[in-house]
Amino acid sequence: QHLSPHLASTATDFPRTHDKIEKVEDTPFFIDNQFVTSSTKEFIDLHDPATNNLVTRVPQNTDEELKAAVASAQKAFETWRTTSVLHRQQIMFKFVALIRENWDRLAASITLEQGKTFADAKGDVLRGLQVAEAACAAPELLKGEVLEVAKDMETRTYREPLGVVAAICPFNFPAMIPLWCIPIATVTGNTLILKPSERDPGAAMILAELAKKAGFPDGVINVVHGAHRAVNFILDEPAIKAVSFVGGNKAGEYIFSRGSANGKRVQANLGAKNHAAVLPDCNKNQFINAVVGAAFGAAGQRCMALSTLVMVGETKEWLPEIAERAKALSVNGGFEEGADLGPVISPHSKARIESLIASAEEEGAKILLDGRGFKPEKYPNGNWIAPTIITDVTPTMKCYTEEIFGPVLVCLNVETLDDAIDLINKNEYGNGVAIFTRSGPTAETFRRRIEAGQVGINVPIPVPLPMFSFTGNKKSIAGGGASTFYGRPGVNFYTQTKTVTAFWAGADAISTKADVHMPTHS
Numbered sequence: 410q411h412l413s414p415h416l417a418s419t420a421t422d423f424p425r426t427h428d429k430i431e432k433v434e435d436t437p438f439f440i441d442n443q444f445v446t447s448s449t450k451e452f453i454d455l456h457d458p459a460t461n462n463l464v465t466r467v468p469q470n471t472d473e474e475l476k477a478a479v480a481s482a483q484k485a486f487e488t489w490r491t492t493s494v495l496h497r498q499q500i501m502f503k504f505v506a507l508i509r510e511n512w513d514r515l516a517a518s519i520t521l522e523q524g525k526t527f528a529d530a531k532g533d534v535l536r537g538l539q540v541a542e543a544a545c546a547a548p549e550l551l552k553g554e555v556l557e558v559a560k561d562m563e564t565r566t567y568r569e570p571l572g573v574v575a576a577i578c579p580f581n582f583p584a585m586i587p588l589w590c591i592p593i594a595t596v597t598g599n600t601l602i603l604k605p606s607e608r609d610p611g612a613a614m615i616l617a618e619l620a621k622k623a624g625f626p627d628g629v630i631n632v633v634h635g636a637h638r639a640v641n642f643i644l645d646e647p648a649i650k651a652v653s654f655v656g657g658n659k660a661g662e663y664i665f666s667r668g669s670a671n672g673k674r675v676q677a678n679l680g681a682k683n684h685a686a687v688l689p690d691c692n693k694n695q696f697i698n699a700v701v702g703a704a705f706g707a708a709g710q711r712c713m714a715l716s717t718l719v720m721v722g723e724t725k726e727w728l729p730e731i732a733e734r735a736k737a738l739s740v741n742g743g744f745e746e747g748a749d750l751g752p753v754i755s756p757h758s759k760a761r762i763e764s765l766i767a768s769a770e771e772e773g774a775k776i777l778l779d780g781r782g783f784k785p786e787k788y789p790n791g792n793w794i795a796p797t798i799i800t801d802v803t804p805t806m807k808c809y810t811e812e813i814f815g816p817v818l819v820c821l822n823v824e825t826l827d828d829a830i831d832l833i834n835k836n837e838y839g840n841g842v843a844i845f846t847r848s849g850p851t852a853e854t855f856r857r858r859i860e861a862g863q864v865g866i867n868v869p870i871p872v873p874l875p876m877f878s879f880t881g882n883k884k885s886i887a888g889g890g891a892s893t894f895y896g897r898p899g900v901n902f903y904t905q906t907k908t909v910t911a912f913w914a915g916a917d918a919i920s921t922k923a924d925v926h927m928p929t930h931s
């Protein structure tokens with residue numbers, strides 16, 4: 410079955426327009442390397458966030474379809490696990506090349522379904538592609554260790570795949586997050602059930618098509634759809650050995666507990682409230698550009714969005730300049746030339762963000778820049794909020810304690826670096842943080858004392874490249890951060906270590922008395 414050009418097509422391009430789709434088609438699911446129409450009666454309507462026009466209907470797969478996806482992945486595992494790692498690497502090389510060839514098409518699907526600008530959507534694809542590129546090093550990453558531990562005796566380790574694994578993804582990075590999972594899970598020999606966000610599965614469907622073209626055998630990657638019921642199925646299905654989750658705290662904490670209680674490995678990256686401490690000695694121009702880009706880019710819907718500014722000392726006087734630069738950003742349909750940020754994901758999300766802005770006003774904060782009520786001329790029906798800056802915020806206000814996940818920057822004032830560190834460390838979340846300063850010792854003190862997974866020094870969104878790992882802290886990562894995505898920890902998550910100790914008796918092994926004590930080595 411061919412897919413509509415608005416989902417995933419064999420056409421080389423994807424329509425770059427927010428125009429109404431005349432013939433809306435349902436999103437299929439992907440099983441045994443085939444796109445299949447679900448027999449369900451339950452669908453989730455997916456609207457273009459810039460227009461609220463219907464784009465597709467996303468099925469909620471039936472239990473029979475979910476079971477069939479697991480059976481397909483189980484069957485595929487039998488042969489995939491024994492496929493040589495060099496063969497898997499060759500497929501990954503092809504997958505990488507195909508993602509690069511289809512980069513624009515993937516990005517256009519993201520702009521249509523998720524709303525972010527086309528340029529930003531290209532970044533979404535790239536950051537996932539880089540994980541696939543790093544996964545090409547599988548033969549190196551999967552090497553075990555060996556040591557001669559005693560005379561005629563050695564211990565060695567092997568990394569073995571777990572079996573069928575699952576990934577549950579959020580809406581905000583429709584290509585990057587599936588690509589945090591697909592390459593590493595599969596190149597290590599597992600088979601995967603991917604559940605993209607029901608709000609924008611298009612990019613995942615294109616990735617499935619590319620995976621098939623790259624040569625992944627039937628059933629190695631299956632894509633299913635749905636929301637809570639599909640997630641519960643994944644959590645309770647004994648054949649699924651591990652679950653990767655990225656999303657908000659409500660779903661993530663539940664998924665971590667239920668999945669772990671069922672004996673699965675679970676890695677779960679959760680919500681955030683990323684702070685930047687700005688010092689008077691920083692490069693002011695670089696700082697203002699950095700914070701405006703990181704607070705409002707992707708309409709603030711990044712887990713690493715820089716949403717909270719801690720202004721040390723006189724830096725609070727720079728607020729009008731920050732507001733001026735934020736005001737100059739173009740808020741528009743993501744396909745429009747020069748658009749800096751698009752709409753937020755849904756009318757519900759817009760209403761939630763607006764109510765958080767209103768709560769700040771009620772609690773005594775000031776709205777320095779108010780993006781409520783903004784509408785680009787061409788797209789009056791989208792979920793628009795222009796950049797908004799809230800000042801004079803205190804740590805007990807709701808706009809500070811809750812993750813806003815919109816184009817809203819909240820600003821607090823403190824007197825010293827110590828005050829900034831104390832404030833940031835008291836926050837429940839600990840995903841990313843940044844400091845802006847020209848002083849090495851100041852940056853170093855901050856780096857040492859701050860409780861956050863990822864620290865940027867004059868870098869507003871310090872997401873590590875895939876040769877490192879995505880390292881959260883506190884409430885931003887479940888299980889105390891024991892398991893993180895991609896890099897070597899990603900390979901660890903998707904593999905089981907087997908340790909083998911072997912003894913080959915030499916010619917001098919002639920004693921006839923059995924030794925009953927725990928061996929002690931000298």
Ligand code: NAD
Pocket residue numbers: 577578579580581582604605606607635636637640641655656657658659660661663678679680681711712812814840879881885
């Ligand atoms: P979400 O938690 O609403 O949804 C994520 C996934 O969980 C979806 O596939 C959804 O179907 C499922 N889900 C949602 N509610 C559920 C429930 N009650 N029970 C079972 N399954 C459920 O998240 P979202 O709104 O799609 O994404 C935004 C959130 O993701 C933000 O909080 C953001 O900070 C976070 N995020 C974190 C990272 C990170 O690495 N820390 C990266 C990206 C996004």
